[in-house]
Structure formats: structure tokens, C-alpha cells
Amino acid sequence: MQRSLSMGLTSLLPLKLPSRMETHLWYIRPDEVKCASLLKHYSQLLSPTEKDRVLQMRGDELKKNALLARTLVRTTIARYQTNSEVDPRSLMFKKNKYGKPEVDWQNYNNCNNPPLHFNISHTDSLIACGVTVHVPVGIDVENKERKIKHDVLAFAERFYSADEVKFLSTILDPEVQRKEFIKLWTLKEAYVKALGKGFSAAPFNTFTIQSKVGTEGCYNLCKTSEMTISSLEKTEKCYEEWRFALLELADSHYGAICTEDDQAGGGGPMRVIIRKTIPFVEDELISESKLL
Amino acid sequence: MASLSTTSLSFKAPSTRISQVLRKGSSFQSVTFGRFTSSTSKSLRLQISCAAKAETVQKVSDIVKEQLALTADTPLTAESKFTALGADSLDTVEIVMALEEKFNISVEESDAQNITTIQEAADLIEDLVQKKPAA
Numbered sequence: 497m498q499r500s501l502s503m504g505l506t507s508l509l510p511l512k513l514p515s516r517m518e519t520h521l522w523y524i525r526p527d528e529v530k531c532a533s534l535l536k537h538y539s540q541l542l543s544p545t546e547k548d549r550v551l552q553m554r555g556d557e558l559k560k561n562a563l564l565a566r567t568l569v570r571t572t573i574a575r576y577q578t579n580s581e582v583d584p585r586s587l588m589f590k591k592n593k594y595g596k597p598e599v600d601w602q603n604y605n606n607c608n609n610p611p612l613h614f615n616i617s618h619t620d621s622l623i624a625c626g627v628t629v630h631v632p633v634g635i636d637v638e639n640k641e642r643k644i645k646h647d648v649l650a651f652a653e654r655f656y657s658a659d660e661v662k663f664l665s666t667i668l669d670p671e672v673q674r675k676e677f678i679k680l681w682t683l684k685e686a687y688v689k690a691l692g693k694g695f696s697a698a699p700f701n702t703f704t705i706q707s708k709v710g711t712e713g714c715y716n717l718c719k720t721s722e723m724t725i726s727s728l729e730k731t732e733k734c735y736e737e738w739r740f741a742l743l744e745l746a747d748s749h750y751g752a753i754c755t756e757d758d759q760a761g762g763g764g765p766m767r768v769i770i771r772k773t774i775p776f777v778e779d780e781l782i783s784e785s786k787l788l
Numbered sequence: 789m790a791s792l793s794t795t796s797l798s799f800k801a802p803s804t805r806i807s808q809v810l811r812k813g814s815s816f817q818s819v820t821f822g823r824f825t826s827s828t829s830k831s832l833r834l835q836i837s838c839a840a841k842a843e844t845v846q847k848v849s850d851i852v853k854e855q856l857a858l859t860a861d862t863p864l865t866a867e868s869k870f871t872a873l874g875a876d877s878l879d880t881v882e883i884v885m886a887l888e889e890k891f892n893i894s895v896e897e898s899d900a901q902n903i904t905t906i907q908e909a910a911d912l913i914e915d916l917v918q919k920k921p922a923a
Contacts, residue, residue: 552872554862620874638878645855645882655881655897681878695901 508584508776511575513610514629518767519753521635522572523624523745524564526557529774535560537776538567541584557620565616565623571775572625573599578610596692615689622749631756634690636682637749640675648677656680657704659718680705682752683715683740690738690754705740714765715740741766745782844910851886852906855879866907883909891917 514520529535539547542563550562570584590600599612616625617637626635644651648670652661660680667673683705688698708714718734741753755766770782845866853864856873864873870880884900887893887909893916903909 552869554864554868554873558872558874619876642878644878646885651882651885654885685877696898699897701897 507581508571508575509779510577510581511572513576513578513612514627514769515767516630516758518628518769519633519741519755520627521624521743521745521751521753521768521770522568522627522773523622523637523751523770524568524773524775525622525746526561526564527621529560529564534774534777535563538563541570542566543588561618561620561623565618567775568623568625568773569614569616572627572773573612573614576610576612576627592692594692594694594697596689596694617685617689617751619749622746624745624751626753628755631758632690632692634686634688634692634754635751636685636689637745637751638678638682639749640678640744641748642678644674644677648674652677655700656684657701659704659706663706679742679750679752682750683742683754686740686752686754687717687738690756715742739766741768743768743770745770746772841910841914844913845906847890848887848906848909848913851890852883852909855883855886864906866910867905869905871904887913893917893920 511520539550542550546566550559550566553559553562567584569589570587573587574582574584588600588602589597591597596615599614611630613628613631613633614625615633615635616623617635618624619637619639619642621639622637624635624637626633649661649665652664656664664673664677664680667676684700684703687703687705688695688700691698703717703719705715705717708716716734717738717740737757737759739755739757743751743753745751753766753768772780772782849864849866852858852868852870852873852875853862856870856875856879858864858873862873870883875883880903881900884895884903888895891913893913895912895916899912903912
């Protein structure tokens, strides 16, 4: 889809903040962004450090995707500003002490900054950004058709929890098993990213994510107690404060979202608003929720 | 596909310092590895382990190329970051598993997550291989 840019790009349309119970999920399909002058416009939004990182990517496609990822983050966050228009170029970012990126509001008037949290994930054919207010968010997207080079169960035994291995080993169809493996991967990654303390804070084999019995699309996080030494005394504790959603995006990807439930949102399943975007060109509301 | 070379970004030539090691294989020039230059007490060990490292780096590169399905002409050096080659976290874990199989070692998850370049992977492998009890 090509759009004529001769009339100039639209300025960024402002967005209403997500409510406490909502996650906004934005995604770009790199194969829909081909216009050289649009990409040039995007590159002008980036900080010098970001431009360097884009250039370090090996190959044009990776460079383009890295550019689109930073553009998605900057333009999306800029649109949520509650007071006057914010130039996406002016946003600054920092990392928390574990390396998780977050917005650095130091240049702005403190009172009016929305308490936005964001997280991005990319694959070669889809780049996504999740946005929440007040609570941390983690997202992960994976191509549904992604092939795992190793034997799926061997991989799970090495990295996943015992209960997850048990669950995967009950699936007889290797294709279904591979898909469930990938869904689990996205859910686990989303949790670790939401936690924001790095992978060593939550090694994959120390927690289990499973479907909530009797629900559609709701997942539970359970952890084996770290305090016990004897395996006979292991207790499973389920953590209600982490909420998950698993979605199908663009018919080609699984997307997992994890947010912290601070109880102020009133509990209940996560509401996700999914929008596909080409910054400065158009947004498309995909659906209110399309949970798996 | 739009090429980025027409934008306002300027391209820096990638470091080719270590790439000569990879292409020439066995012939070893006086290449300095950043981590070792500061420690003179290690210089003896350096002479012995350097040659091994070139081979290890090559094996790691081959595994990375395969996992990430890189084309033959993708510029690849020991300093190449996995993320710059397009690896996501799932790729990194698969690379670590392949390295474990290839070198018959076991990598701790915390170590695995800290590997970001081919050189770092090769260094970790050398460490683990040396620490293994003699057969």
C-alpha cells in the first residue's frame, strides 16, 4: 500500500490514555512500510544513540526493523501526552537498574506526565508495543510458524518448569506441541519483561504459566516456593497479581501480554485494545479483544 | 525495499580487526583481544589459548549463522552482537543449546543470558571446557 506523501505527513493524532484495566497494543508490519521518504522522516525522530544502534544492525532489513521499532515507541508515547503536543524527537529514555527501558520524564513538567509504562517486542515481520498506565507491562510476540531447531520437549526440559514439560508432553501432535511451546514462550517472556528485573530474577524453570481451568484465554502464574530445600516440601503458590493475555495478531503471530494487577483496577480479565499503525499515516483498530 | 543509504544517517564501516582471524582460519596474526591486554600475568596462557580461541570463535560463528539463517555474505566478526544479527531471546537460547551440544558443556542460565557476542560465547566455552574434569 503506497500513499502519496506529496501533501505532507499528518501530525500525530493524540490518544486517550489506557484505563487502569486496559493494555493498548500497537503493532507495525514492516512489509507495509516501503516508502523511502517516510523511512527518512522516521530516522529524523531518533536520538544519536538510537541511530547508531540502527546502523549496527547487519543488513538493510534489520536496520529498517530497528528503525521502525524506535519510531513506534517514540510516536506512540508522544501521542498519549495529556497536555500540549509532544515532539516524539524530544522524548528521552533511560533504563532501570536491571536494564529495562523506560521513559525519562526529566525534561517535562512532572505533574502532567501520565504514568505510562511501555514494552516492545519484535520479530522480523511484526513489531509491537504495549502501553499501560500505573502498572508495569511486558509483551512478547513470536511468529506462529517459527520452527524450533531443537526437539521441543528437550528444549522444554532444559528451560521450562516441570509442570510445563508435563503439559507439553501430553500433546501428541508435534505441530500442536510446537505451537503450545511457542505460546508458553511468549507468556513466560512477557512475565519476565513485565517484572523488569532481568532474566536471572525469574529463571524460566522457576515458574509455571498455565491456563486457568474453566476459562477461555485466562492464565495463571504459579511458582514453586523458593524457601524449601526438600523437593517433598515444594509448595506451589499462584500469584494473582500478574495478569496475562494471549492473542493472535495479524493471523501470523502470537502475542502475550503480562501486566501487574494493582487491585485498584478492580481485578477481572485484562482488556486489550489492538491497533495496527503506520506512524504519521494511519491507525487501524483491529479489535477490542481477541484472546486465545 | 527502501534503502537507508539515502537518509541522513551516516554509515560507519564495521570493525574488521577480528574478521581476519575468521577468514584465515589457522594462520594467526598478532590480534589483541581486548579482555586480555590489561593482564600481563596471563600472557603465557594467552599464547597457548589464543590459537584455540580462533577455532572456537569459528565454530561459534558457524552455529550462529545456522541458527539465524544468515546468508553467506552477512558480515560477521567475533565482536558481532547477536541482537545486531537479528537474534531474539529464543534464538539466543537455541544458540546456547547448540553450543552445549557441540562442545559438550553445560551453561548456567545466568551465564547464557550474559552472552551477547560471538567472542563472549567463545570465551565462556573455553572457560567451561577448561574447568571440566579430565576424562
